[in-house]
Amino acid sequence: MVTITTQELNDLFRWCDDIDMFATDRPINDTKDFEGSCVHRTSFCDKTCYNVKLYKLYPNMYERDNRCERIWQKLPTDVSFYKQNLVPFFAKKKKQTKRIRYKTRGECIKDMSDIYRVRAMALAMPSTTWWLVTRAWRDKKLKFLIEQELMPLKNIALNGSTDPTTTKEEYDMLKRDGWNTMFYGSDDGHVGIDKAFPCPKTHKGLKKHCSVCKGGCFSMTTINRRTDTHLIEH
Numbered sequence: 001m002v003t004i005t006t007q008e009l010n011d012l013f014r015w016c017d018d019i020d021m022f023a024t025d026r027p028i029n030d031t032k033d034f035e036g037s038c039v040h041r042t043s044f045c046d047k048t049c050y051n052v053k054l055y056k057l058y059p060n061m062y063e064r065d066n067r068c069e070r071i072w073q074k075l076p077t078d079v080s081f082y083k084q085n086l087v088p089f090f091a092k093k094k095k096q097t098k099r100i101r102y103k104t105r106g107e108c109i110k111d112m113s114d115i116y117r118v119r120a121m122a123l124a125m126p127s128t129t130w131w132l133v134t135r136a137w138r139d140k141k142l143k144f145l146i147e148q149e150l151m152p153l154k155n156i157a158l159n160g161s162t163d164p165t166t167t168k169e170e171y172d173m174l175k176r177d178g179w180n181t182m183f184y185g186s187d188d189g190h191v192g193i194d195k196a197f198p199c200p201k202t203h204k205g206l207k208k209h210c211s212v213c214k215g216g217c218f219s220m221t222t223i224n225r226r227t228d229t230h231l232i233e234h
């Protein structure tokens, strides 16, 4: 049986002031004990990922990533585990838990097991909306499984992460299959998007807005409408 301590959960779910919510992280690149999670990354990620710069400024990020990945890897896929452990953990929090973000850095859906972890957490905590931004749509099998297992859950704010390497065909496919998209990489937008939603946090500098944002990344869970969100560089 898997056991998890409060200390481990506090490590895994850090409070992120910038988005006004609890958030998890995963290692982008290999750590001393684990393979990196960004296995679906693009050439654009390699060139521009700002987290890679942060690792140089804050070497302790490596250590925390390694610890978090150890915790993440032991998480099971049964709903009862999260009812017993996550529900009481978050019930004690004074800060908001209506929305929680998966991975401010790293990839949440590295492989199949991650889909079932996310699904179990969402089912165990139906009053929380889980914000999931992923590039796993670039893997056909994972994309299919996400559409089967996660997309139908109304408390998962699913967004396909895109950048200037995303093709018009890929946009058309994501749109056809009901995915919200979240684009970053050019302040002028992307040719494949007809009408993008300007992210209030990056376009208007509305720090903490993510926890109350109705459009953009959360549109499917709030107004039941698919959206292409545009983030500008900050």
Ligand code: SF4
Binding pocket: 198, 199, 200, 201, 202, 209, 210, 211, 213, 214, 215, 216, 217, 218, 229
């Ligand atoms: S669109 Fe809304 S939720 Fe998404 S990043 Fe911008 S402010 Fe946050």
